[in-house]
Amino acid sequence: MPDDLLRHVIGPTPYSSLWLWLAIALSVLLVGWYAGVFLFTMPRRRLGTVPLVGAARDRMIRYRAARTVRAIGDRYRAGEMSAGAAGEAVSREVRRFLHQVTGVRAEFMQLDRIERSEISPAAPLLTNLVDIRFNPESTLDVGLVSRDAEELIRSWA
Template sequence: MPDDLLEFVSGPRGYATGWLWLGLALLIVVIAWYTSVFIATMPAERLRRIPVVRVAHARVLRYRFARTVQSITRRHRAGELSGVQAGAELSRTLRSFLHQATGLRAQYMQLRAVAAGDLAPAAPVLSALGDAQFDSSATVDVARLGEQTEELIRSWS
């Protein structure tokens, strides 16, 4: 056994300091793993109440939902989704984001209720998405709506 490895295992005085540090490092890794699993599986309303976790949770939500919007917009541009389908998916994604970010059940709110409450900044985008989804005579640029939806999600506080 090389002298360096022997010293790591047995220590300079014969005790196992290397094993002590390795054990402590593994203990820290296990504690961090369990903490991350516990936090990742917590309901969103509880995460919003924990001061330190709240900021990280909001950042992760914005990132995750913005990526989903990018994917929908990319699929629309590639022709995989029609304007109606893309509008529906963008609306569903935005409403799900608003629910996760605020706790308000945005999926079930009418546009008037959205515009009159705390979700008012999202009302214009939701209105345009509704036009894209339900008004066949509307000339809505779904790609532009995707960009607006992404910007709204990224800037939500």
């Protein structure tokens, strides 16, 4: 075979790098899918014991509850809500927050049981919120109580 024809012979065609990136993306997507299924199907009680996930979950709960209480206080200060309605909304959000963070069923507890439970630091705030909700002659300012509720949520250990 003459040497001048060797210049027409080439090696195998290399594969496109697109296939490599597609395989990497699909692998990451598969691992993410399994992690998501694992985390979303895990019971809430056990989810808090996972170190990184539990801390992120608590931070998200705290952030969402504080943002909601601030929005209720802003709506009250803007005149969109009455004092009773704002007190009820703040109380509901604080009780929901306490239940999510501690597991104590604060939504259904009376104040005397709250004072004897592990969420007793929240009892004075909840007492003020009950006074605002049910006492039309209450001298408590809903704006200040909502700030206290936001501070309680942000500082809850």
